[in-house]
Amino acid sequence: MKRENYKRKFQVLVTLLLVFVFLGQGTGQMKLKVIVDDARVNETPEIRGKTLARLSLNVIVDAESKKGDWYKVSLELEGVKITGYMHEMLVETVSEEELAATGAENLPRLEKTQEEIMVDIQSTMDESRELIRSERDLDNAVVFLRPLIAKAFRVKDDQTQRELAAEIFLWIGMGYAGLGNNERALEEIKSMFEVDYLYAKEITRNIFDPKIVSLIQFAENEFLGNIMEYSVTIATDPENAQIKINGKEVGSTPGTFKADSPVVKIEITKEGYRSVQDEFFLTQDDIRRDYTLESIGRNVFVKSNPPGAKVYLDGNDTGELTDCMLPLVSFGSHTVNIVKDSYLGWTQEFTLEASDNPFNIDVVLAGASYEYLMKWGGVNLTLLKSPQGVALDENNNVVVVDDGKNKLQKFTTEGKLILNWQPKGSRYRGIKNPSDVAVDSDGYIYVTDVKGHHVWKFDKNGNFVKTWGKGGTERDELLRPTGISINSKNEVYVVDSGNLRVKVYSSLGVFQKILEKPKNMGLPVDVAVGPNDYFWVIDKIRVYKYSPDGKFLSSWGKRGSKDGEFGNPKGIDIDELGFIYIADAANNRIQKFDGDGKFITKWGEPGSRIGRFNLLSGIAVDKDGLVYVTDSTNHRIQVFRIVSQDK
Numbered sequence: 001m002k003r004e005n006y007k008r009k010f011q012v013l014v015t016l017l018l019v020f021v022f023l024g025q026g027t028g029q030m031k032l033k034v035i036v037d038d039a040r041v042n043e044t045p046e047i048r049g050k051t052l053a054r055l056s057l058n059v060i061v062d063a064e065s066k067k068g069d070w071y072k073v074s075l076e077l078e079g080v081k082i083t084g085y086m087h088e089m090l091v092e093t094v095s096e097e098e099l100a101a102t103g104a105e106n107l108p109r110l111e112k113t114q115e116e117i118m119v120d121i122q123s124t125m126d127e128s129r130e131l132i133r134s135e136r137d138l139d140n141a142v143v144f145l146r147p148l149i150a151k152a153f154r155v156k157d158d159q160t161q162r163e164l165a166a167e168i169f170l171w172i173g174m175g176y177a178g179l180g181n182n183e184r185a186l187e188e189i190k191s192m193f194e195v196d197y198l199y200a201k202e203i204t205r206n207i208f209d210p211k212i213v214s215l216i217q218f219a220e221n222e223f224l225g226n227i228m229e230y231s232v233t234i235a236t237d238p239e240n241a242q243i244k245i246n247g248k249e250v251g252s253t254p255g256t257f258k259a260d261s262p263v264v265k266i267e268i269t270k271e272g273y274r275s276v277q278d279e280f281f282l283t284q285d286d287i288r289r290d291y292t293l294e295s296i297g298r299n300v301f302v303k304s305n306p307p308g309a310k311v312y313l314d315g316n317d318t319g320e321l322t323d324c325m326l327p328l329v330s331f332g333s334h335t336v337n338i339v340k341d342s343y344l345g346w347t348q349e350f351t352l353e354a355s356d357n358p359f360n361i362d363v364v365l366a367g368a369s370y371e372y373l374m375k376w377g378g379v380n381l382t383l384l385k386s387p388q389g390v391a392l393d394e395n396n397n398v399v400v401v402d403d404g405k406n407k408l409q410k411f412t413t414e415g416k417l418i419l420n421w422q423p424k425g426s427r428y429r430g431i432k433n434p435s436d437v438a439v440d441s442d443g444y445i446y447v448t449d450v451k452g453h454h455v456w457k458f459d460k461n462g463n464f465v466k467t468w469g470k471g472g473t474e475r476d477e478l479l480r481p482t483g484i485s486i487n488s489k490n491e492v493y494v495v496d497s498g499n500l501r502v503k504v505y506s507s508l509g510v511f512q513k514i515l516e517k518p519k520n521m522g523l524p525v526d527v528a529v530g531p532n533d534y535f536w537v538i539d540k541i542r543v544y545k546y547s548p549d550g551k552f553l554s555s556w557g558k559r560g561s562k563d564g565e566f567g568n569p570k571g572i573d574i575d576e577l578g579f580i581y582i583a584d585a586a587n588n589r590i591q592k593f594d595g596d597g598k599f600i601t602k603w604g605e606p607g608s609r610i611g612r613f614n615l616l617s618g619i620a621v622d623k624d625g626l627v628y629v630t631d632s633t634n635h636r637i638q639v640f641r642i643v644s645q646d647k
Contacts, residue, residue: 071087097484131175229258235292237292266280318571334350391439408447432452534546534595571617
């Protein structure tokens with residue numbers, strides 16, 4: 001039965017509230033009818049304001065405007081015009097038509113005795129207090145309490161009236177606190193102090209709920225005009241998030257920030273993370289809040305070899321140079337461009353999926369612009385006469401075989417002669433026509449002898465170790481061997497040109513196998529082993545790629561002088577990054593490719609001036625990317641580098 005009463009009261013109150021909202025939206029002057037007996041007209045729009053007049057039930061007054069819960073009204077009383085304020089619970093609007101039809105004196109009157117008014121107020125207060133104490137049906141409890149303020153105005157005893165209103169405001173505030181609306185709760189409890197400060201202090205003395213006690217303390221301080229300073233310490237993971245408190249920018253995390261109200265609305269923003277909005281009521285002067293921000297992106301680490309390249313993301317210059325981190329790139333599809341002068345540009349599309357781990361981009365840039373660095377040899381025919389093959393040892397020294405008197409020589413990378421020797425030993429009969437040279441990881445030097453049809457092996461000091469092979473077509477024989485290279489196991493690859501094949505030996509010269517020969521391979525000339533033991537063979541017009549186990553994979557090239565075409569190439573080498581360099585002899589140029597045969601760049605032309613070639617033969621690339629070329633007819637070695645960035 002009690003529940004049904006609540007429902008009926010709630011429906012009536014909702015109807016009244018809708019009417020009040022609708023009326024409050026109007027503009028211009030309106031007619032108001034007093035709906036309670038002995039209604040007060042206050043000097044100011046506040047419950048404890050000075051009383052200017054008391055009006056009887058059904059009196060009609062003019063309203064000029066409405067602000068919040070208060071109408072500004074005017075009327076003439078005993079010949080004196082009065083302007084003051086009436087609470088919305090004391091009046092209702094009436095239309096001109098209703099006044100004309102009935103006359104103000106014929107409107108219905110709702111008379112109740114003081115005792116009946118008090119009973120109504122206490123009954124509803126008891127019911128609502130029970131709901132609030134038990135934290136049940138708080139919305140209805142607040143709605144039921146609100147009209148009691150108007151009923152309290154009908155109590156003729158001023159002190160009783162104020163005490164009732166103070167209690168009603170307190171319990172409305174406690175209801176809002178239970179609903180989590182601390183801002184509204186603070187307003188209601190503050191109204192309690194405004195109605196009767198001393199009585200408010202008395203009725204709140206025995207409240208021990210920490211949350212309500214804090215609200216009461218804040219409300220009292222605001223009522224008294226005490227300047228309160230509220231502090232909020234905010235920390236975020238990660239740090240350096242921007243903080244707004246009550247719409248005002250106050251700094252970045254971590255930090256302690258001031259608020260001008262116990263009602264705190266926080267907005268946290270940080271690029272790459274979801275923004276956070278939080279609202280809470282300070283229950284003490286200083287509190288701490290910690291927030292873990294949710295990422296909407298991932299850190300992207302961009303590394304390049306060589307470093308120092310510009311990084312563009314989705315077409316925009318990031319302002320970063322490799323190696324670098326792009327912080328919290330948003331999830332989804334992106335394009336990154338790596339740009340460095342003298343190197344081939346690099347582009348990659350990638351998709352970032354949600355993860356706490358960084359995303360790594362590791363780029364090997366291809367040098368695309370080369371310049372002359374130095375040379376040695378030339379007109380000084382005592383040093384080099386007809387240099388052929390060239391290789392680098394473990395110390396980056398340059399080993400050269402020459403068809404002249406000095407068959408085998410070793411230089412520093414600056415061209416200073418280290419060794420110039422003739423092989424010695426009882427089995428030595430002399431290198432007849434050296435074609436190519438290779439150095440294994442232990443420093444042993446291997447030389448192919450075209451006319452001698454065998455391979456020579458020397459130690460790092462030039463002492464003869466052994467030789468193998470003899471002219472012929474059998475499995476253990478060689479016929480005009482030309483190119484030679486060593487893999488990571490110190491296995492020796494020999495181009496057996498006269499027999500149109502490539503053979504593999506151990507470092508001791510023990511035969512192991514003959515490589516698969518593609519159908520379109522002509523006369524093989526040279527071989528080079530690259531990173532991970534992939535290797536490449538060249539003939540007069542093509543390049544052939546093999547897997548580490550000797551399986552043929554692919555080929556490219558044809559006769560000609562365009563990019564990717566060849567004219568009797570003589571030498572090939574692979575750098576540490578896997579890029580391929582080919583001495584394109586008949587075209588007097590160097591061509592550079594990636595491991596799959598994509599053309600990158602070229603340089604050189606016929607001639608004897610620096611940077612030009614006349615029958616280039618061998619080629620080698622050192623650890624620093626310097627390119628050494630044997631320029632045979634010009635009797636010299638030329639060295640090239642990627643165009644310097646220091647010019």
